[in-house]
Amino acid sequence: MNNMILGRYSPYDSFLHRLDPRNKIVSMILLMVALFFQFNLPGTSITDFVMTFIVEGVILFIVIISMIVAHVSIKQFFKSLKAMWFVVLLLFIINIFIVASPSSADWTSTMYYYYGESFRIQVPAWNWDYPIYWASIYQSIKIVSRLIIMISLTMILTSTTKPLDLTFAFEWFMSPLKLIKFPAHEIAMTLSIALRFIPTLLDETDRIMKAQSSRGVDFKHGRVSLRIKALVALIIPLFISAFQRSEELADAMEARGYNPRAKRTHYHKLTWSVFDSVIILFTLAILAGVIVISVMNITYYTPTFLGWLFIALAITITMFILLGIFSSTRKVAK
Amino acid sequence: MNVIEANNLKFSYDGKNDAIKGVSFSICSGKYYSIIGHNGSGKSTLAKLLIGLLKPSKDSLKAFGLEYNSKNIKEIRRKVGIVFQNPDNQFIGSTVKDDIAFGLENRCVPQKDMDKIIEEYSKKVDMFDYLDKQPEKLSGGQKQRVAIAGVLAMHPEVIIFDEATAMLDPKGKREISELIKKMRIDNPNLTLISITHDVEEAFNSDEIIVMNEGEIYMSGSPKEILSKSDELEKIHLGVPFLYSLANELNKLGIKVDDYSSLESLVNSICQ
Ligand SMILES: Nc1ncnc2c1ncn2[C@@H]1O[C@H](COP(=O)(O)OP(=O)(O)OP(=O)(O)O)[C@@H](O)[C@H]1O
Numbered sequence: 001m002n003n004m005i006l007g008r009y010s011p012y013d014s015f016l017h018r019l020d021p022r023n024k025i026v027s028m029i030l031l032m033v034a035l036f037f038q039f040n041l042p043g044t045s046i047t048d049f050v051m052t053f054i055v056e057g058v059i060l061f062i063v064i065i066s067m068i069v070a071h072v073s074i075k076q077f078f079k080s081l082k083a084m085w086f087v088v089l090l091l092f093i094i095n096i097f098i099v100a101s102p103s104s105a106d107w108t109s110t111m112y113y114y115y116g117e118s119f120r121i122q123v124p125a126w127n128w129d130y131p132i133y134w135a136s137i138y139q140s141i142k143i144v145s146r147l148i149i150m151i152s153l154t155m156i157l158t159s160t161t162k163p164l165d166l167t168f169a170f171e172w173f174m175s176p177l178k179l180i181k182f183p184a185h186e187i188a189m190t191l192s193i194a195l196r197f198i199p200t201l202l203d204e205t206d207r208i209m210k211a212q213s214s215r216g217v218d219f220k221h222g223r224v225s226l227r228i229k230a231l232v233a234l235i236i237p238l239f240i241s242a243f244q245r246s247e248e249l250a251d252a253m254e255a256r257g258y259n260p261r262a263k264r265t266h267y268h269k270l271t272w273s274v275f276d277s278v279i280i281l282f283t284l285a286i287l288a289g290v291i292v293i294s295v296m297n298i299t300y301y302t303p304t305f306l307g308w309l310f311i312a313l314a315i316t317i318t319m320f321i322l323l324g325i326f327s328s329t330r331k332v333a334k
Numbered sequence: 335m336n337v338i339e340a341n342n343l344k345f346s347y348d349g350k351n352d353a354i355k356g357v358s359f360s361i362c363s364g365k366y367y368s369i370i371g372h373n374g375s376g377k378s379t380l381a382k383l384l385i386g387l388l389k390p391s392k393d394s395l396k397a398f399g400l401e402y403n404s405k406n407i408k409e410i411r412r413k414v415g416i417v418f419q420n421p422d423n424q425f426i427g428s429t430v431k432d433d434i435a436f437g438l439e440n441r442c443v444p445q446k447d448m449d450k451i452i453e454e455y456s457k458k459v460d461m462f463d464y465l466d467k468q469p470e471k472l473s474g475g476q477k478q479r480v481a482i483a484g485v486l487a488m489h490p491e492v493i494i495f496d497e498a499t500a501m502l503d504p505k506g507k508r509e510i511s512e513l514i515k516k517m518r519i520d521n522p523n524l525t526l527i528s529i530t531h532d533v534e535e536a537f538n539s540d541e542i543i544v545m546n547e548g549e550i551y552m553s554g555s556p557k558e559i560l561s562k563s564d565e566l567e568k569i570h571l572g573v574p575f576l577y578s579l580a581n582e583l584n585k586l587g588i589k590v591d592d593y594s595s596l597e598s599l600v601n602s603i604c605q
């Protein structure tokens with residue numbers, strides 16, 4: 001049970017594991033932003049798709065190599081994509097309706113006209129005849145591929161960064177807001193304690209379930225209404241014990257001199273290394289490239305673009321080779 | 335020297351019924367006290383008053399000559415540490431290391447010194463090999479040892495144990511008792527106050543304080559207290575077989591003085 005929530009962290013000591021969590025968060029966001037640029041040029045809307053897929057391809061390349069470096073479990077990855085089928089279907093249905101009719105396409109751009117009809121849905125009984133445009137299919141694919149890459153990026157972050165380090169990074173990012181009395185430290189502390197107590201509460205859940213089962217409560221069989229009733233027998237004791245715990249925990253923290261408002265030192269120092277600078281410059285360069293391409297309407301068939309793409313790929317590959325040399329990956333005991 | 339002094343100390347949770355009904359006592363430096371008493375007799379309440387989690391009424395409680403008020407509380411908590419009963423609910427860090435560091439962070443110990451301190455105190459409680467372990471991978475006894483290390487690392491002068499061994503198995507209990515013995519040898523000035531249901535454990539202390547219904551029922555050396563088995567029975571505290579046997583023998587005129595263990599009892603009967 002524990003692994004469902006925290007098991008995403010893969011206990012290796014790879015190059016990506018050693019990067020500063022702040023860097024990983026920022027780099028992830030930069031790459032996500034890069035994913036979402038539009039390249040639509042009036043009259044040449046197919047360009048948008050091709051350009052999108054080229055940019056996505058570059059980022060996907062980085063993602064795949066990162067996943068290999070970070071030992072992200074492939075099984076976990078596909079598991080997390082399972083829920084995507086529903087999203088794909090939903091997006092497709094929505095796109096059929098919003099992309100199809102020329103009047104609704106006006107507000108996005110003129111690009112959607114250019115793909116023509118792919119097929120029509122016909123239901124004669126209802127006197128229904130609805131055209132489906134290629135554009136709606138393209139559009140769905142575009143969004144889904146972006147989503148998959150975004151999921152992969154977050155997955156790389158969570159499997160190479162301990163949840164606790166994420167809370168430290170969060171506190172660091174929010175620390176300027178302390179000036180306006182934003183409780184950054186308190187939130188980070190709360191988060192880290194929540195993380196600390198997840199396994200404890202899962203154990204507790206398990207214990208309560210066993211105790212209630214032995215009293216005849218059935219959690220697994222029977223009508224839904226009965227099962228919901230059974231759940232009450234689990235949730236109420238769980239809440240009571242959680243409240244009790246929180247009280248004792250607060251006492252223990254206070255007794256050990258904790259005061260959220262007072263100054264305190266930090267045992268965990270986030271350390272920014274040279275590699276972090278290299279990585280963040282690299283992601284910044286990718287984002288800058290995408291922005292320039294998008295703003296200057298550079299298209300994939302111009303020599304400039306091909307040159308850029310070549311350079312981007314060359315840099316990526318060299319970087320990963322260098323990283324491979326500098327980083328020794330070994331499994332660490334959890 | 336008295337480190338803690340209580341003078342007609344009262345406390346009430348709800349304003350009507352007093353959980354502590356005006357107790358007076360003093361705690362001497364370097365001694366080992368046990369507080370016994372049945373459930374609800376106010377032992378934990380007393381412990382929480384001593385560490386400043388509950389607010390005592392004015393002028394009724396002093397530690398190191400300091401009043402318990404918001405100005406002094408930081409100083410008092412620096413000198414008085416506590417280990418609670420539930421091993422899980424006082425484990426704050428995500429690993430052993432982090433948990434010991436938690437108290438140090440609160441005391442603003444510079445980060446560069448922390449590793450050394452953590453190493454030193456984790457070795458003292460024999461948890462050095464577990465520094466990177468998460469609490470759910472540790473036994474109850476190990477977690478309590480980490481809690482003790484966390485308290486020791488702050489160099490307190492008084493340590494309170496509020497039924498710190500109540501949730502442990504016999505082996506865990508034994509380990510903690512050993513550790514307490516070692517702590518006293520390491521630092522003879524350390525004052526220990528151990529709240530316990532285990533009369534046998536209390537026998538090892540210098541002085542036993544018996545609580546009943548929010549009052550101090552009696553106090554004295556373990557031998558004194560345990561010889562009054564009738565009075566202990568009155569407030570539903572059982573006396574272990576060994577002591578009641580020795581008491582009965584003494585009553586019958588057979589003198590036995592050393593009854594701290596079965597062996598010594600047998601020896602002194604045979605003399
Ligand atoms: N948070 C609270 N709010 C209200 N009343 C409380 C609270 N905690 C304890 N009490 C009451 O105060 C009295 C003393 O409780 P206390 O916890 O000090 O007993 P104890 O001697 O530690 O018992 P145990 O051996 O069970 O730990 C009890 O009557 C209890 O009901």
Ligand SMILES: [Mg+2]
Binds near residue numbers: 377378379496497
């Ligand atoms: Mg108690």
